[in-house]
Amino acid sequence: MRIHVADHPLVAHKLTLLRDEQTESPTFRRLADELVTLLAYEATRDVRTEPRTVQTPVAEAVGVRLSSPRPLVVPILRAGLGMLEGMQRLLPTAEVGFLGMIRDEATLAASTYAERLPSDLAGRQCYLLDPMLATGGTLAAAIQFLVARGADQITAVCLLAAPEGIGRVERELTALDVPITLVTAAVDECLNDKGYIVPGLGDAGDRLYGVAG
Numbered sequence: 001m002r003i004h005v006a007d008h009p010l011v012a013h014k015l016t017l018l019r020d021e022q023t024e025s026p027t028f029r030r031l032a033d034e035l036v037t038l039l040a041y042e043a044t045r046d047v048r049t050e051p052r053t054v055q056t057p058v059a060e061a062v063g064v065r066l067s068s069p070r071p072l073v074v075p076i077l078r079a080g081l082g083m084l085e086g087m088q089r090l091l092p093t094a095e096v097g098f099l100g101m102i103r104d105e106a107t108l109a110a111s112t113y114a115e116r117l118p119s120d121l122a123g124r125q126c127y128l129l130d131p132m133l134a135t136g137g138t139l140a141a142a143i144q145f146l147v148a149r150g151a152d153q154i155t156a157v158c159l160l161a162a163p164e165g166i167g168r169v170e171r172e173l174t175a176l177d178v179p180i181t182l183v184t185a186a187v188d189e190c191l192n193d194k195g196y197i198v199p200g201l202g203d204a205g206d207r208l209y210g211v212a213g
């Protein structure tokens with residue numbers, strides 16, 4: 001897996017505010033949205049394009065447009081939804097699919113409870129949105145799901161990642177013949193015994209949307 005840690009003062013500034021426990025949900029949502037747009041810029045560096053010529057008021061100009069099929073953006077429910085608008089700001093014509101994954105808080109194992117995705121992802125570049133790459137179980141399962149549908153390039157956009165999660169995704173996906181990239185704002189120190197990233201930012205879903213039971 002190729003790992004890109006976005007090294008930019010604005011990323012660090014926004015991430016620090018997100019980490020602050022004093023930051024309340026409305027501000028947290030806005031900051032997460034802004035941070036994702038910065039990460040999306042890095043994540044889309046190798047989005048596929050094809051040549052296109054346009055007529056300027058002066059002359060012909062050779063440029064590019066996004067290739068078909070369009071990229072697919074897949075937020076992992078629920079917390080990934082808080083990243084969708086920030087990603088769509090840079091990729092407004094991308095299609096959006098949804099993957100509902102939940103982790104068992106006792107075993108930390110991930111399972112799929114909902115999906116709304118094209119049945120055939122052959123030739124698609126996919127962008128998975130999941131704020132926290134913690135144990136790696138959810139992301140590894142989501143990547144396997146997309147690859148089983150035919151996705152041929154997957155970029156995971158995560159606000160934060162833990163070394164344990166990166167290690168697990170790399171171990172579980174070594175056999176896959178599909179390029180996987182992780183774009184994140186930071187790789188933190190470790191996980192605690194509850195599977196939370198340290199220092200992290202707490203429960204991303206709760207901080208985005210409150211504790212909904």
Ligand code: URA
Nearest residue numbers: 134196197202203204
């Ligand atoms: N999920 C979260 O929301 N936060 C963590 O620290 C780990 C998993």
